[in-house]
Amino acid sequence: MAPMGDVLHLLVILSLLEKGNAKVGDFKAAGATAPGDIIIGGLFPIHEGVEESPNISAPHEPQCARFSMDGFTQALAMIHAVESANRSPVLTTLGISLGYRIHDSCSDVTTALRASADFTQDPTTDCGGGANTSNSSPPIMAVIGATSSEISISVARQLNLKLIPQISYASTAIILSDKIRFPAFLRTVPSDLYQTKAMVQLLSDSNWTWVGVVTTDGDYGRSALDSFVSQATTSGICVAFKEILPNSLNSPDSESAISQAADTLQSNHNVKVVVSFAKPTQMMYLYQKLRSLGSGERVWVASDSWSSSKEVLGEMDLPDIGNVVGFSFKRGNLAPFHRYLMNLSDINDVIGNNSFLKEFYSLLNRSENSGVLSSTVPAEILLKNSHVNLVFNVEMAVSAIAHAVADICSKKDCKTPGTVQPWEVLGALKDSCFELEGKNYTFDQKGDINLGYDVAVWRSVRGDINVNDVAAEYHPNNNSFSYTSGNTNNLTDLRDVVSVCSPSCEPGKFKKIAQGQHTCCYECINCTENHYSNNTDMDECLSCDTKREWSLEGSSGCTHKTLEFFSWQDGFAVALLTLAALGIVLVLMVGALFLHHHQTPVVRAAGGPLSQIILLSLVGSFVSAVFFVGHPSSLQCKVRQVLFGLSFTLCVSCILVKSLKILLAFQLNPDRKDVLRRLYQPYAIICLCVALQVLTCTLWLVLQSPREKATVFTTTVLAECDEGSQVAFGVMLCYIAVLALVCFACAFKGRKLPQKYNEARFITFSMLLYLMSWLIFVPVYVTTSGKYLPAVEMVVILFSNYGILSCHFFPKCYVILFKKEHNTKSAFMKNVFEYSRKGITDSSSVSETSVSQTQGYRISPPYSISSPSFFMSPPPIEPTAPQNYWSVDQNIQSIDTATHCTVVDHGVFVTGQLTRPHRRRRSMSL
Numbered sequence: 029m030a031p032m033g034d035v036l037h038l039l040v041i042l043s044l045l046e047k048g049n050a051k052v053g054d055f056k057a058a059g060a061t062a063p064g065d066i067i068i069g070g071l072f073p074i075h076e077g078v079e080e081s082p083n084i085s086a087p088h089e090p091q092c093a094r095f096s097m098d099g100f101t102q103a104l105a106m107i108h109a110v111e112s113a114n115r116s117p118v119l120t121t122l123g124i125s126l127g128y129r130i131h132d133s134c135s136d137v138t139t140a141l142r143a144s145a146d147f148t149q150d151p152t153t154d155c156g157g158g159a160n161t162s163n164s165s166p167p168i169m170a171v172i173g174a175t176s177s178e179i180s181i182s183v184a185r186q187l188n189l190k191l192i193p194q195i196s197y198a199s200t201a202i203i204l205s206d207k208i209r210f211p212a213f214l215r216t217v218p219s220d221l222y223q224t225k226a227m228v229q230l231l232s233d234s235n236w237t238w239v240g241v242v243t244t245d246g247d248y249g250r251s252a253l254d255s256f257v258s259q260a261t262t263s264g265i266c267v268a269f270k271e272i273l274p275n276s277l278n279s280p281d282s283e284s285a286i287s288q289a290a291d292t293l294q295s296n297h298n299v300k301v302v303v304s305f306a307k308p309t310q311m312m313y314l315y316q317k318l319r320s321l322g323s324g325e326r327v328w329v330a331s332d333s334w335s336s337s338k339e340v341l342g343e344m345d346l347p348d349i350g351n352v353v354g355f356s357f358k359r360g361n362l363a364p365f366h367r368y369l370m371n372l373s374d375i376n377d378v379i380g381n382n383s384f385l386k387e388f389y390s391l392l393n394r395s396e397n398s399g400v401l402s403s404t405v406p407a408e409i410l411l412k413n414s415h416v417n418l419v420f421n422v423e424m425a426v427s428a429i430a431h432a433v434a435d436i437c438s439k440k441d442c443k444t445p446g447t448v449q450p451w452e453v454l455g456a457l458k459d460s461c462f463e464l465e466g467k468n469y470t471f472d473q474k475g476d477i478n479l480g481y482d483v484a485v486w487r488s489v490r491g492d493i494n495v496n497d498v499a500a501e502y503h504p505n506n507n508s509f510s511y512t513s514g515n516t517n518n519l520t521d522l523r524d525v526v527s528v529c530s531p532s533c534e535p536g537k538f539k540k541i542a543q544g545q546h547t548c549c550y551e552c553i554n555c556t557e558n559h560y561s562n563n564t565d566m567d568e569c570l571s572c573d574t575k576r577e578w579s580l581e582g583s584s585g586c587t588h589k590t591l592e593f594f595s596w597q598d599g600f601a602v603a604l605l606t607l608a609a610l611g612i613v614l615v616l617m618v619g620a621l622f623l624h625h626h627q628t629p630v631v632r633a634a635g636g637p638l639s640q641i642i643l644l645s646l647v648g649s650f651v652s653a654v655f656f657v658g659h660p661s662s663l664q665c666k667v668r669q670v671l672f673g674l675s676f677t678l679c680v681s682c683i684l685v686k687s688l689k690i691l692l693a694f695q696l697n698p699d700r701k702d703v704l705r706r707l708y709q710p711y712a713i714i715c716l717c718v719a720l721q722v723l724t725c726t727l728w729l730v731l732q733s734p735r736e737k738a739t740v741f742t743t744t745v746l747a748e749c750d751e752g753s754q755v756a757f758g759v760m761l762c763y764i765a766v767l768a769l770v771c772f773a774c775a776f777k778g779r780k781l782p783q784k785y786n787e788a789r790f791i792t793f794s795m796l797l798y799l800m801s802w803l804i805f806v807p808v809y810v811t812t813s814g815k816y817l818p819a820v821e822m823v824v825i826l827f828s829n830y831g832i833l834s835c836h837f838f839p840k841c842y843v844i845l846f847k848k849e850h851n852t853k854s855a856f857m858k859n860v861f862e863y864s865r866k867g868i869t870d871s872s873s874v875s876e877t878s879v880s881q882t883q884g885y886r887i888s889p890p891y892s893i894s895s896p897s898f899f900m901s902p903p904p905i906e907p908t909a910p911q912n913y914w915s916v917d918q919n920i921q922s923i924d925t926a927t928h929c930t931v932v933d934h935g936v937f938v939t940g941q942l943t944r945p946h947r948r949r950r951s952m953s954l
Contacts, residue, residue, distance in 0.1 A: 059384075060381060060382035060383065060384055061130070061382075064110075064114070065126070066442060067127045068126055068170050068171070068172060069129050069144075070106050070128055070171070071179070072131075072132065072175065074132035075096055078091060078136045078138075090138070092139065096135070097409065100410075101419070102197070102422055104372075105414075105418070105423065106128065109422060109426035113126055119430060122434060126426075127166070129147075129168065133174050133176075133179055136179075137179050140174060140183055144171070144183045146165075146168075147192060169429075170193045171195070172197065175418075176246070177204065177247050178246040178247040180194070180196045180213070181199075184204070188210065190451075191212045192212060193212050193214060193429075195215060197215070198418055200215075201219075201247050202220050205221075205474040205475065210475075214457060217476070218357075219474070220252045223252070223331060223481065225504070225507060226355060226481050226483075226504070227355065228256065228260050231260070231301065231303075231329075232265065236327075237264060237266060237527070238527050239260070240292070240302045241256065241270045241303050242289055242302060242304045244274075244307050244333075245274050252331065253270060253305065266548035268296050268529070269292050271285075271288070277309055286317055293318060294318070294321050298527070300527035301329065302328055304334070307333060308333070315342070325347070325350035326349070326350040327522055328351065330352055330354040330355065336356050337495075338486070347488070352486040354483070354485075359482065360420035360423065360464070360465055372385070372410070392406060392409075416496060417482070428457055429453070432453050432460045433448075435456045436448055436456050480504050481501070482500075483519065484496055484497050484498050485497060500512060529546060533565050535563060535585075536582040537553060537554055539551070539565060555582055557580060558577075559571055559583075560586055574740065575740055589740070590743065591659075592744050592815045594815050594816060595659070608826060612650045614833060615650065615833070621844060622640065622837075628844065630840050630850075634836070634840050635686055643837070644678075645676065647675075648675030649825060650825075650829055651675075652668050652669075652671040653672075655671065656668055656818040656822040657822075659747055660818075661736055665749035665751075666734050669757065669760070670729065674721055677721040677763070680768055680771060684713070684717065684771045687770070687788070688713070690774065690775065692705065720763065725760065732756065734750060737749065761802065765799060772791075772792055775795065790835040790839070791835070791836075794832050797828070801827045809821065
């Protein structure tokens with residue numbers, strides 16, 4: 029034959045092969061056969077379809093049309109695999125060989141069933157095939173095929189009648205994994221369940237949530253569609269449209285269905301990713317229609333049915349349709365098969381038992397314009413249409429059968445016809461582990477060999493389309509991809525393609541899906557206050573823990589609420605703590621000063637030991653103010669109020685004793701002085717007053733004690749003390765106020781005492797300050813809230829403490845330190861007797877005006893003073909009263925000692941014994 033010198037001639041041949049028709053009737057010896065001890069059946073789509081007869085009046089055998097290079101190459105792969113197995117040690121050591129009988133399914137279920145009838149016929153019956161060499165064909169022990177799931181399902185039901193094992197190399201319908209309905213069906217490819225799962229995972233990884241689906245009408249297409257939609261919905265991927273194309277292109281509705289699918293794609297402009305389970309020819313016509321409509325580029329996710337068929341482009345280039353990401357089966361080493369194709373020839377000995385090969389060379393001869401074709405041309409055509417994955421799957425099927433037969437024949441004589449049954453081969457297949465290209469393979473419980481998928485991205489290289497550029501591998505065991513080094517960018521670059529119905533909702537928003545719409549079509553709504561979304565496309569906002577967190581509208585996270593309390597770092601707290609510390613230091617200094625001068629008249633006039641008790645109570649009161657600062661605890665809440673209540677009660681009780689001393693000394697009715705003098709027990713009174721406050725605080729702590737409380741606000745949490753019982757808190761403060769009122773009343777009555785040593789004025793003033801400050805405290809405390817509420821009470825406590833210090837102790841300290849001449853016994857006696865002398869003068873003046881009413885009684889001065897133990901003899905007092913005044917008897921009889929009293933003048937304190945004489949009847953003379 030004359031050689032053909034250029035590639036253009038090769039393309040002309042390919043076009044003729046794809047468009048030309050070859051009818052079965054033209055080749056009576058249809059099929060390919062080879063003898064052997066064990067015969068394997070083959071079912072391949074050598075043609076793409078059958079001619080439809082317009083009028084069918086009786087059963088007839090349809091004519092196959094459109095020679096398929098892909099199906100023919102797959103049949104050659106089986107022939108090569110059988111020949112390789114016969115040369116392998118697996119069979120040669122047993123002295124057995126495999127034969128084959130291959131039929132054309134013509135991509136038609138009816139034609140495939142007629143072919144499978146030959147596989148199930150009785151061995152004594154003539155198979156009717158012109159290609160057979162004997163009228164008594166040996167039985168078929170196994171069948172390899174078919175390609176289409178629809179054909180495999182139909183053939184499997186027929187082969188089940190005799191449990192003839194069927195191994196498909198391309199049928200992936202999920203239903204075929206059901207071993208109850210298809211017990212004899214096996215396959216060297218994974219189920220579509222894993223393919224659709226891999227596709228969904230790819231879409232999820234690429235954030236493609238709005239996709240379309242194009243599929244073929246048949247068991248394969250509808251099964252894959254159902255599986256994909258189910259898994260996509262679970263993963264949050266929405267299917268914008270589902271276009272189902274007729275299974276046969278000869279259908280009268282095929283053209284309109286393709287046009288409708290193109291129009292749907294054109295109208296859904298935001299669908300940039302389309303998943304296709306269609307056939308290669310269907311995709312070719314669809315692309316042509318889309319090109320005429322001017323449709324934009326898309327990403328096409330191709331299933332194994334056309335992922336390696338670059339013929340779908342026709343006369344178009346890859347940029348015309350966009351990008352293709354194809355899922356294909358695992359591939360093996362094609363080098364041995366390529367060498368086999370290179371050695372093919374059309375000599376009669378070769379094509380005599382292979383009508384398919386004869387038809388192939390016949391079509392090549394028709395394309396010859398001049399001369400004889402070079403022997404390299406057929407090999408180039410076949411190599412171009414060799415799908416690596418399908419060839420490897422066919423080789424696995426043949427290798428599995430060879431190992432199963434070897435297992436059986438190692439135990440029995442397989443050369444005797446009838447010794448091996450198909451169901452024995454089926455059992456051996458399920459249990460066998462076979463080796464191919466150095467790897468071991470086995471069928472799983474569902475009869476599948478699940479090796480995963482290769483993911484290829486189509487590339488245009490110098491005008492040629494490379495469909496085998498593997499960019500990633502899918503691993504079904506963990507549903508993940510591993511990317512191939514060097515080709516990663518081919519797949520990851522496609523993630524820039526945006527195929528969504530609605531833009532992603534940013535953090536701080538949530539998706540609001542309108543009723544009746546897809547879940548991928550939504551409106552983004554801001555999260556409300558105290559709610560947040562911290563991720564994109566969240567279905568609902570999460571709620572903040574309102575006890576500790578808060579957020580504004582449209583927030584992507586919660587903010588911890590600020591914990592507020594009267595902290596140590598607060599400037600106001602620092603100032604108050606400084607005053608409290610200063611107060612404690614002043615109290616300690618005053619106490620030390622008083623202790624050092626405890627025998628002086630000023631200290632004794634201040635109460636002696638009582639002054640030390642008052643100072644000690646002031647220390648406790650100052651310390652209690654410290655507990656109002658810092659993060660409150662339950663113990664701190666209890667301590668601060670109780671400590672202040674008891675400390676200040678002790679302080680006021682001591683002042684009360686001093687007030688009562690003044691009252692008893694100067695203002696009591698003489699008729700009751702004896703009784704009250706016996707009742708006046710200073711320390712007993714102090715203990716009684718403090719005991720009542722202790723009882724109040726104890727009941728408060730036992731029944732409803734103060735405790736820590738957290739008050740939650742919008743953006744803050746206020747840590748404060750809950751006083752527990754407000755009644756008990758009020759009773760404690762009111763009790764102190766009552767004591768202060770009594771002190772105030774007693775001191776107020778002594779306001780006319782000797783001015784120079786009159787302490788009543790300072791008691792009155794200090795108690796007045798205390799009462800006024802706490803009267804102001806009550807409304808402020810009730811109306812104030814927040815972290816500075818403890819500061820209100822702290823200010824009042826410090827104010828009260830400093831009031832007592834200033835009124836009771838600072839004047840005495842001034843005298844002790846700077847007026848030492850007033851802190852002597854002589855100075856004290858002089859001032860006391862001056863007051864007594866003044867009283868006598870005032871009394872004489874009164875007596876002169878009422879002498880007529882005395883009736884013989886002598887009027888004594890209202891007060892006389894008996895010398896205390898530390899007093900020296902009083903200086904003589906020169907009488908200054910007129911002669912008509914009553915004379916003063918210096919030797920007063922029946923003097924009753926009243927009590928110690930304290931009188932104040934200009935800050936000088938002295939203590940003496942003042943006595944009040946009884947009036948007695950005596951003779952009065954002028």
